[in-house]
Amino acid sequence: MRPWRSTGNRRHGKMIADADAELVARIARGDREAAAALVDRHLAHLLALARRMLGDATEAEDVTQEVFLRAWRQAPRWRPGVAKFETWMHRVTLNLCYDRLRRRPMPVLDAIDLPDAGPDPETRLNGVQIGAAIEAALLLLPERQRAAILLCHQDGLGNIEAAEILGVTVEALESLLSRGRRALRAHLAHLKEDHA
Amino acid sequence: MTADDAPELDRVLQPGRDSRPRAELRARVLAGFDRHRRRPRTLWRRLCAEAWPEVPVWKPAIAFALSLVIGMAAGTLAPNGEPFGGSGDEFVAFGDDAMFDFGEDL
Numbered sequence: 001m002r003p004w005r006s007t008g009n010r011r012h013g014k015m016i017a018d019a020d021a022e023l024v025a026r027i028a029r030g031d032r033e034a035a036a037a038l039v040d041r042h043l044a045h046l047l048a049l050a051r052r053m054l055g056d057a058t059e060a061e062d063v064t065q066e067v068f069l070r071a072w073r074q075a076p077r078w079r080p081g082v083a084k085f086e087t088w089m090h091r092v093t094l095n096l097c098y099d100r101l102r103r104r105p106m107p108v109l110d111a112i113d114l115p116d117a118g119p120d121p122e123t124r125l126n127g128v129q130i131g132a133a134i135e136a137a138l139l140l141l142p143e144r145q146r147a148a149i150l151l152c153h154q155d156g157l158g159n160i161e162a163a164e165i166l167g168v169t170v171e172a173l174e175s176l177l178s179r180g181r182r183a184l185r186a187h188l189a190h191l192k193e194d195h196a
Numbered sequence: 197m198t199a200d201d202a203p204e205l206d207r208v209l210q211p212g213r214d215s216r217p218r219a220e221l222r223a224r225v226l227a228g229f230d231r232h233r234r235r236p237r238t239l240w241r242r243l244c245a246e247a248w249p250e251v252p253v254w255k256p257a258i259a260f261a262l263s264l265v266i267g268m269a270a271g272t273l274a275p276n277g278e279p280f281g282g283s284g285d286e287f288v289a290f291g292d293d294a295m296f297d298f299g300e301d302l
Contacts, residue, residue: 035226040222043217043222044213044217047215052209064221065224072229072233130208134208149205149209154213155213156210181205
């Protein structure tokens with residue numbers, strides 16, 4: 001994994017306001033309450049990110065656990081104002097997911113869990129099923145496009161922050177998003193046909 | 197799914213963001229913090245913990261100091277000149293025609 005290097009902000013000499021900075025400083029001093037607060041603040045969404053990146057709940061838990069282990073180690077070395085700690089945690093999560101995805105064989109369409117279709121073709125892939133179908137289709141996207149979609153649409157991050165996490169320019173992120181959305185549409189159409 | 201579909205994607209994906217993680221996972225993560233907190237901070241303490249885990253630092257320190265003292269005492273007080281375990285007359289003899297082959301022909 002590449003060591004964390006914040007881009008942009010240091011270059012522009014900006015100080016980043018970080019809601020986690022105080023917690024991280026306390027964690028560096030061994031404060032368990034601060035560690036619990038950081039876990040409560042970030043565990044759920046990092047777990048969701050890992051789960052949708054990997055499509056596997058158990059692996060996602062392992063990844064999240066590893067992210068926090070690294071966070072405890074990183075805390076004493078953390079320099080506040082350079083980047084947000086949350087951004088760093090997102091990046092570590094994605095890198096760990098990439099590592100696991102690269103060790104896997106390519107996914108096959110049949111191996112992906114699709115939602116049960118209703119008896120009536122007219123009601124197929126509606127409501128909750130659309131959500132499950134999108135989740136299944138996400139797993140078919142290239143990992144960078146999937147990460148871009150999840151950071152922006154699931155975690156609700158802005159383009160600048162998402163680009164920083166992915167280590168790309170904002171233009172490159174927009175391109176990843178646009179290709180990701182197009183590919184999602186194609187996969188969903190394909191899945192609909194297969195289940196029709 | 198184009199940029200026009202972005203709000204639809206937000207609507208579908210965001211509810212999964214804050215689904216409650218298992219309490220067991222939270223406990224495991226915090227147990228990791230406790231282990232990390234107990235981890236020795238200096239290189240010396242880390243070496244001691246590796247060599248002799250789960251004991252206070254003074255124990256491996258005393259053991260090391262003691263072995264150093266015994267070694268130095270043995271080196272200083274042992275009689276000089278005579279090798280251990282023999283009169284010193286032993287030697288290894290080879291016959292006149294002893295040959296060594298270093299494998300030049302290989």
